[in-house]
Amino acid sequence: MTVWADRHPISAAMLNPALISAVLVTAAQGYEKESDQGMPWALGFIVTPMVLHRPTRQALPISTRTHLAAWAGQHPVIRAGFPARAQALAETVKEGTRFGLAHDALTLQPEGRMRSTFRRPRGFKTPPELDQILRKASLTGRWLAKAESPATVFAVLGVAP
Numbered sequence: 001m002t003v004w005a006d007r008h009p010i011s012a013a014m015l016n017p018a019l020i021s022a023v024l025v026t027a028a029q030g031y032e033k034e035s036d037q038g039m040p041w042a043l044g045f046i047v048t049p050m051v052l053h054r055p056t057r058q059a060l061p062i063s064t065r066t067h068l069a070a071w072a073g074q075h076p077v078i079r080a081g082f083p084a085r086a087q088a089l090a091e092t093v094k095e096g097t098r099f100g101l102a103h104d105a106l107t108l109q110p111e112g113r114m115r116s117t118f119r120r121p122r123g124f125k126t127p128p129e130l131d132q133i134l135r136k137a138s139l140t141g142r143w144l145a146k147a148e149s150p151a152t153v154f155a156v157l158g159v160a161p
Contacts, residue, residue, distance in 0.1 A: 014052075015052075015089075015092045017095045017096045017098070017099035018096075018099060019096070019130075020048060020092055020093060020095065020096020020097075020099070021096045021097070021099045021100035021103070021105055021106065022105075022130075022134060022137075023047060023048055023051055023052070023096070023133065023134070023137045024044050024047065024048070024093075024096055024097060024100055024106060024114065024137075025100060025105050025106060025116045025118045026116075026134045026137040026138050026141065027039060027043070027044070027047040027051075027137045027138065027140055027141035027144075028106065028114045028115060028116040028141060029116045029138060029141065030137065030138035030139065030140065030141025030142040030145070031043070031141035031142065031144060031145045032115060032116070032141075032145075033138075033141075033142060034064070034141070034142040034145035034146065035145040037113060037145075038107075038109050038113030038114050038115040039113060039114050039115075039141060039144070039145070040112060040113055040114075040150045041097065041108060041112050041113065041114050042112075042150045042154075042161055043141075043144050043150055043153065044093050044096075044097060044114065045086055045089070045090060045093050045159070045161075046086065046140075046144065046150075046153055046154070046157065046159065047137060047140050047141065047144070048089050048092070048093045048096070049082065049085040049086045049088075049089050050082075050136070050140050051133050051136045051137045051140060052089070052133065053085055055078060056078050056082070056085075057132070057133065057136050059075050059078055060136055060139065060140065060143075061139075061143070062139075063139075064139065064142050064143045064146055066143075068143065068144070068146075068147055068152075068153060068156050068157075069156050072156050072157060079157060079158060080158075082157050082158060082159065083157070083158045083159050083160075086157070086159045087159075097114075100114075104117055104118075105117060105118040106118075
């Protein structure tokens with residue numbers, strides 16, 4: 001991981017730990033809403049590249065009824081580039097997870113599941129693009145909760161844990 005002071009300003013702004021933590025918090029809330037369980041921490045490495053990469057985010061389904069494998073089959077170009085994007089963001093996701101844990105926005109349970117302890121203040125408005133990212137993070141969390149296992153999600157998307 002590049003020292004914070006040595007990061008390119010655009011990369012530092014777009015991939016800052018608070019943003020990544022917000023994505024993880026929102027995805028964990030969505031996952032928990034769908035399954036009544038915490039989100040397996042490994043899925044953070046899937047959610048983040050899905051919602052931060054604009055073409056992928058825009059291609060995500062509008063509901064959780066679409067099966068992940070069917071979606072991946074309908075978007076071969078996105079799926080082909082996904083492993084490289086996921087790998088490129090791995091350190092950033094780790095940093096965002098640590099940020100969320102340190103600021104009590106996330107908790108990590110003994111079985112390796114993340115739960116969100118953060119609640120957005122009532123009336124809090126987010127900028128439009130951030131709002132879209134967070135909405136898709138919630139949808140993705142709910143969507144991945146319907147998958148058989150994290151290993152299935154990784155396999156469908158061609159990512160090795």
